[in-house]
Amino acid sequence: MNEQIKQSYxxxxxxxxxxxxxxxxxxxxLDKLPISLHCWQADDVTGFENPDGVLTGGIQATGNYPxxxxxxxxxxxxxxxxxxxxxxxxxxxxxAFYGDFGGQFVDRNQIEPKxxxxxxxxxxxxxxxxxxxxxxxxxxxxxxxxxxxxRDPAIRxxxxxxxxxxxxxxxxxxxxxxxxxxHNIWIPDGSKDITVDRLLYxxxxxxxxxxxxxxxxxxxxxxxxxxxKLFGIGAESFTVGSHEFYMGYGVKNNIVVxxxxxxxxxxxxxxxxxxxxxLFLPEIMLHVTRGVRWDSDHVVVLTxxxxxxxxxxxxxxxxxxxxxxxxxxxxxxxxxxxYVVGVRATQKALLQALLxxxxxxxxxxxxxxxxxxxxxxxxxKSMPWGAIYNHYxxxxxxxxxxxxxxDIQQYEKDVxxxx
Ligand code: RNT
Ligand code: ZN
Numbered sequence: 231m232n233e234q235i236k237q238s239y240x241x242x243x244x245x246x247x248x249x250x251x252x253x254x255x256x257x258x259x260l261d262k263l264p265i266s267l268h269c270w271q272a273d274d275v276t277g278f279e280n281p282d283g284v285l286t287g288g289i290q291a292t293g294n295y296p297x298x299x300x301x302x303x304x305x306x307x308x309x310x311x312x313x314x315x316x317x318x319x320x321x322x323x324x325x326a327f328y329g330d331f332g333g334q335f336v337d338r339n340q341i342e343p344k345x346x347x348x349x350x351x352x353x354x355x356x357x358x359x360x361x362x363x364x365x366x367x368x369x370x371x372x373x374x375x376x377x378x379x380x381r382d383p384a385i386r387x388x389x390x391x392x393x394x395x396x397x398x399x400x401x402x403x404x405x406x407x408x409x410x411x412x413h414n415i416w417i418p419d420g421s422k423d424i425t426v427d428r429l430l431y432x433x434x435x436x437x438x439x440x441x442x443x444x445x446x447x448x449x450x451x452x453x454x455x456x457x458x459k460l461f462g463i464g465a466e467s468f469t470v471g472s473h474e475f476y477m478g479y480g481v482k483n484n485i486v487v488x489x490x491x492x493x494x495x496x497x498x499x500x501x502x503x504x505x506x507x508x509l510f511l512p513e514i515m516l517h518v519t520r521g522v523r524w525d526s527d528h529v530v531v532l533t534x535x536x537x538x539x540x541x542x543x544x545x546x547x548x549x550x551x552x553x554x555x556x557x558x559x560x561x562x563x564x565x566x567x568x569y570v571v572g573v574r575a576t577q578k579a580l581l582q583a584l585l586x587x588x589x590x591x592x593x594x595x596x597x598x599x600x601x602x603x604x605x606x607x608x609x610x611k612s613m614p615w616g617a618i619y620n621h622y623x624x625x626x627x628x629x630x631x632x633x634x635x636x637d638i639q640q641y642e643k644d645v646x647x648x649x
Pocket of ligand 1: 270275289325363416457459490517526557
């Protein structure tokens with residue numbers, strides 16, 4: 231290992247020890263924290279159902295950066311490349327319309343575990359674990375903006391069937407890979423303009439979910455989660471699956487709630503929701519993203535809120551209960567680079583949280599020494615956590631610091647620019 235990395239690390243360890251923090255312990259915890267990489271950043275949420283498929287459902291990937299993955303092999307190679315530049319063992323989050331359909335059109339109410347076997351085999355080989363999502367958008371039967379809450383019972387039944395099939399696929403992924411697969415349910419349902427029957431749509435959604443959950447899955451292999459949203463593009467006036475809807479449904483039925491950091495009012499933060507939800511639900515799923523004005527899906531960077539999310543997870547002793555997944559799609563920059571930026575930022579936030587002088591901070595708090603608490607929190611921000619992260623990368627045989635920019639450029643030159 232490079233001498234400078236080693237020396238900076240040794241100095242940092244000593245500095246942390248002086249405020250009562252055990253670096254080894256923090257790094258060992260970080261190393262066990264998987265982050266779920268969303269497969270849809272690699273191809274702008276296109277999927278493999280239909281090569282000319284148009285993304286609908288109030289979400290948009292803007293930009294036209296060359297070299298996007300258009301085949302399963304390309305997409306897997308891109309994810310492998312990103313994983314190479316990220317320390318630790320992570321998960322891959324797949325959407326139902328990324329199935330391996332072998333050139334056939336397989337409709338959403340026809341998909342089966344066999345269409346995902348090659349994903350499972352790939353994950354086994356690469357030592358990744360998998361998460362899964364039903365795909366209730368980019369389809370004829372979602373074209374008018376409604377799926378599980380539709381007025382037409384036949385359309386609702388179609389989507390109920392799709393989601394049940396997805397739950398079975400998730401169960402199979404978890405069984406074969408020996409790791410619980412988180413299955414996320416997000417639906418785009420909503421309307422551009424005022425509806426006079428909010429209640430009807432929400433009743434329909436609750437009924438569809440009840441039907442979906444009638445099929446009992448094995449908890450060891452998969453867990454469902456339900457994701458709310460504030461609004462979508464073209465669905466500005468009404469979103470059926472609001473935060474209150476899913477929080478109520480989740481708490482009543484003991485279903486994990488997904489908090490997407492881009493799905494709330496611009497000044498509303500999800501970090502403050504974690505400790506409340508954990509009192510009423512055993513687990514939480516996170517979709518970490520960065521909302522910018524109307525867009526809920528910019529590449530994750532190390533913001534104050536990202537750090538606050540990480541701190542809440544650690545301070546609430548909820549590392550085992552909060553599943554961290556990413557959810558953004560930026561088509562305007564190198565897509566593999568976008569993965570690495572987001573995962574590294576998330577890891578850096580988690581590492582900073584794990585390196586917090588929590589014992590001392592809690593002591594100050596108990597004694598009412600609030601200036602002292604504030605001062606130590608401020609000092610912690612400029613402690614040398616970067617040296618610890620660099621050393622962690624080096625220990626894992628992963629490119630250290632900004633040097634990974636050159637790796638991405640090389641891959642672009644050798645692979646993506648030739649597509
Ligand atoms: C959309 C939701 C949802 C999607 C993915 C593709 O606003 O965040 O999670 O991003 O399912
Ligand atoms: Zn999301």
